[in-house]
Amino acid sequence: MALRKTILKNSKILSASFSYYINVPQNSLRIASTDPHNKYIHTTLTRFENEGTKAVAQVGAFEKIENKNKNTYLEMVKIFINRDQVYRRGHVEFIHSALKHMKEFGVHKDLEVYRSLIDVLPKGKFVATNILQAEFMHYPKQQQCILDLLQQMEDNGVMPDREIQDLLINIFGKRAFPLRKYWRMMYWMPKFKHANPFPVPADLTNDVLELAKMAIARISGVDPQVEITEYRTKDIEDSIDDTWIVNAQSPTQRSLLEKHDPKEPVYVEGAFRVWLRDKQVNYFILRANPRPPPADIDSYDEDDVTNIEVPLFNLKPPIIKHIVDRKTVHEQDDGTIFAICATGTSSKDSLLSWIRHLEKNGNHALSEVPVVFTLRSAPKELMAQEETEDRTIESLRTN
Known part of the structure; x- marks a missing residue:
């Protein structure tokens, strides 16, 4: 008093x-x-500053760091935590800013970094004390922030661990929405992780040639006899580009090309794209129009009942049979695929060198068959709906 x-x-x-x-x-x-x-x-001051206080990690401080790696990223998180050990004011804005700059630091697939960001929130303050608070999202700003963090983990394929569950229970309690999101992730992500029959390595190389070999092998894996061959455009005379070509062709495809009618053209189409996780590879195909079925099969009508025979004494009616060649896996409804490739430049000159290499390596029919190049610009990751694809159609006959 x-x-x-x-x-x-x-x-x-x-x-x-x-x-x-x-x-x-x-x-x-x-x-x-x-x-x-x-x-x-x-x-009138928002905070008190002493000469001996530590540096304050501002929201935009991630953009000012020159050496961007995992160590500097975790150091920024430690600076923010040490600034205010109890309340940690501004933690939501800090976490959103940290999530935004994760790819710049190369830590968007690091579980330890996500765990340290969750640890930024103060413990025990946001725990709901009754069922109404739990169902009406007690402290919605903080819960939505962690939901965004968990969603970013799921988008990047990062599977949480038990330590993250303990952190969420200490921060929000056992009835909070972030913990429910964690439980859903722990149920579905292990199932989807092992559901792909053609798994891709978690750490992909940055070498474009190795990625092309992996993509072509993945596409042509339906035929176990397929052969992956690497060509060089400089081995072809009068070639302009100096790059590599990854080709995939099987003996079955060579025999189909030898049986092809020389009067019918074959088409080089692309560029199509295949994804290996977050990396894109463009590829091209050499195909022909689908082979028509035999004439006697087309003339037979299964619904014609004019000459139907009535079986007696439990005799089966005669079955009409046709001797035809069984379709291979390369003969699809839209055409027969003779070969696929990926080049370093995806240019017309590199594709012309590809045809020359195929002709020199057992595909002699290409010297008599007209080859039509139906090319389009390489697809982009984002494209406006009204943007039309630039197509260039050029007919070349290989000698």
Whole structure:
């Protein structure tokens, strides 16, 4: 009681000494009320700064860092945590900013980094105390922030662990929405992780040639006899480009090309794209129009009942049979595929060198068959709907 009277009577002296000890300018302090029974000290500064305090991690500090790696990213998180050990004001804005710059630091697939961001939130403050608070999303801003973080983990294929579950329980309790999101992730992500019969390595190389070999082998894997061959355009005379060509062709495809009618053209089409996780590879195909079925099969009508025979004594009716060649896996409804390839430049000159290489390596029929290049611009990841594809059709006959 005596201390309260002293503060009320000597508010000016107290404000001066207060500003001296916490290093706040005295002109920023004032008495907020003239009521002698309700006086308190107010400062216009948002925070107090001492000379010995640590550096404050601002929201935009991630953009100012020159050496962007995992160590500097985790150091920024530690600086923010050490600034305020209890309340950690501004934690939601900091986490959103940290999530936004994860790809720049190369940590968007690192579980330890996501765990450290969740650890930024203070513990025990956001736990719901009754069922109404739990169902009406107690502290919705903080819960939505962690939901966005978990969603980014799922988009990048990062599977959480048990330690993240313990952090979510300590922060939000056992009835919060982030914990429910975690449980759904732990149920579905292990199932989808092992559901792909053609798995792709988690850490893909940045070598474009190795990615092309992996993509072509993945596409042509339906035929176990397929052969993956690497060509060089400089081995062809009068070639303009100096790049590599990854070709895939099987003995079955060579025999189909030898049986092809020389009067019918074959087409080089592309560029098509295949994805290996977040990396894209463009490829091209050499195909012909689909082979028509035999004439006697087309003339037979299964619904014709004019010459139907009635079986007697449990005799089966005769079955009409036709001797035809069984279709291979390369003979599809839209055409017969003779070969596929990927080149380093995806240019017309590199594709022409590809045809020349095929002709020199067992595909002699290409010297008599007209080859039509039906090319289009390489597909982009994002394309406007009204944007039309630029197509270039050029007919070349290989000699």
